[in-house]
Amino acid sequence: MSKVKVIPCSGIGKVYGLMARETVLQVTDVLSKDTAETVCLAHIVTGDDSAKEKIKGCSCITVDGCPALCSAKSVENAGGIIRAKYRAVDEMRNHRGKNAGTATALTEDGWQIVDEFAGKISAKVTELLEEESRNA
Template identity: 25%
Template sequence: MKNYEKIAVTPCAGIGQIFGVITREAAYKLVEELYPDNTVLVCLPALATGVQEDIEFINDYPVLVLNGCKDRCATKAVVDKGGKVDFEVYLPDVLREEKLSLAGEKRSRPGERSRKAIDALADKAEKIIEENIKVREKAV
């Protein structure tokens, strides 16, 4: 039975791509700035290599994945380690909904477009976290 006190935020790795930078930065914003008491950060490389703490996070808490591209590596890693994805925010959907383009953005130096994408992705994920906080408060 999952513990609904926190949500395990799992961003994609996106090695070599701007998508990974955006999903990780959105995750940091959620976990470190906005919801430090309601979230834990799952490190995708640690999860993939079997670090026990990250495996416990995906088994103990509802999992919110932030996927950056069609490969959906965060989802695959969670499922591969026996977890279940409870919520997903998919960056291409957010970009389409917000009419944002990442053309010209570089992984090594995220610019204004990337900042807007980070904020939009975090905003979408924030709605999921907020809803779960409300549901949990009603249950207590």
């Protein structure tokens, strides 16, 4: 069984993009390091054969910073099977009034939000793998 691919947007210039990237790194490097991995969105967007091959036909979770859904659209176009879509901007709605930080640095609140967000995505990774195992 292959690892679930968790792919963030690049989100340059806004705190939501930083949150998306840090959330995915928390999932793939800490919480679900044995069951999830990430693929560089820039390589997917530019049509890199190796990146496209890593996601083609695989279960993917996308984490976008904003409503443009760059990650989701790009992964879908490259043949990844999107099993869940998340947006950092939606996650912030659960934390109204909190200051998550800037495009280059998260605040203490921002890191707490990222940790919570990563927990949700890690739980989804586990759920998807259990579902795949039952259907195998």
